[in-house]
Amino acid sequence: MLIEATGRDTASLFAALGDRTRLSLLTKLSDGKTRSIAGLSAGTDLTRQAVTKHLRVLEEAGLVISSKVGRESQFAFRPEPIDEIRAYLDSVSQQWGDALSRLQAFVET
Amino acid sequence: MLIEATGRDTASLFAALGDRTRLSLLTKLSDGKTRSIAGLSAGTDLTRQAVTKHLRVLEEAGLVISSKVGRESQFAFRPEPIDEIRAYLDSVSQQWGDALSRLQAFVET
């Protein structure tokens, strides 16, 4: 199936990563440890609410998953969407590589 | 780490890719062929101006480069930033991988 170049929600995935705060949250969580909202807000100059909103964005993008444990909700990294991004990058750079090859073949002919 | 002039931070790179229109423009250009603004606007329901703005964003992110040829400005794909994105993804999934390894080691102990 020759996918349409721009995968359905690839853009929203990139968009979810297109924010320093979210990128930082995701980086923290990428160590596999689970963290609460308060835990993730600590050390930040942001409000809990702000962090909450960012986490929701990450969750809707599938980059993070949450579950309530007692009175707090624990967030965990979810690596699957990363592969989708890699797939897009690969498709783009493969096209580019092909173009280079053809160019080189042309020059060498 | 010295940042190259055209190099932006990772978040803005992701942000530049976090838009369907830009993603589509970039995908078209990733075949290595050069295109004018009018050429990229054709077939789109967008105004030339809209496309121009998007191209500027892509250019500031270093994902595209432009040069004036006669009365038109030609845009070309620029693959370097893609590597920066890959680097981030790798760092994140490596941390994740390490976490999995430690977990497995713990279980097997």
Place this chain on the structure above:
DNA sequence: CATAAGGGCAACCTCCGGGTTGCCCTTACT
């Protein structure tokens, strides 16, 4: 030369994203 094609610039509009504050509910702790 006259005119169309390709673009740049600037003003303007609308809407959403990031962030805050205030209030209230539930869960833990002593």
Place this chain on the structure above:
DNA sequence: AGTAAGGGCAACCCGGAGGTTGCCCTTATG
């Protein structure tokens, strides 16, 4: 029991992103 900690919800503010329109300049093309 009483209180503090963790969070959800909703309202609100502000700035910038995406898009348009209008005008003008430059370069091709007849």
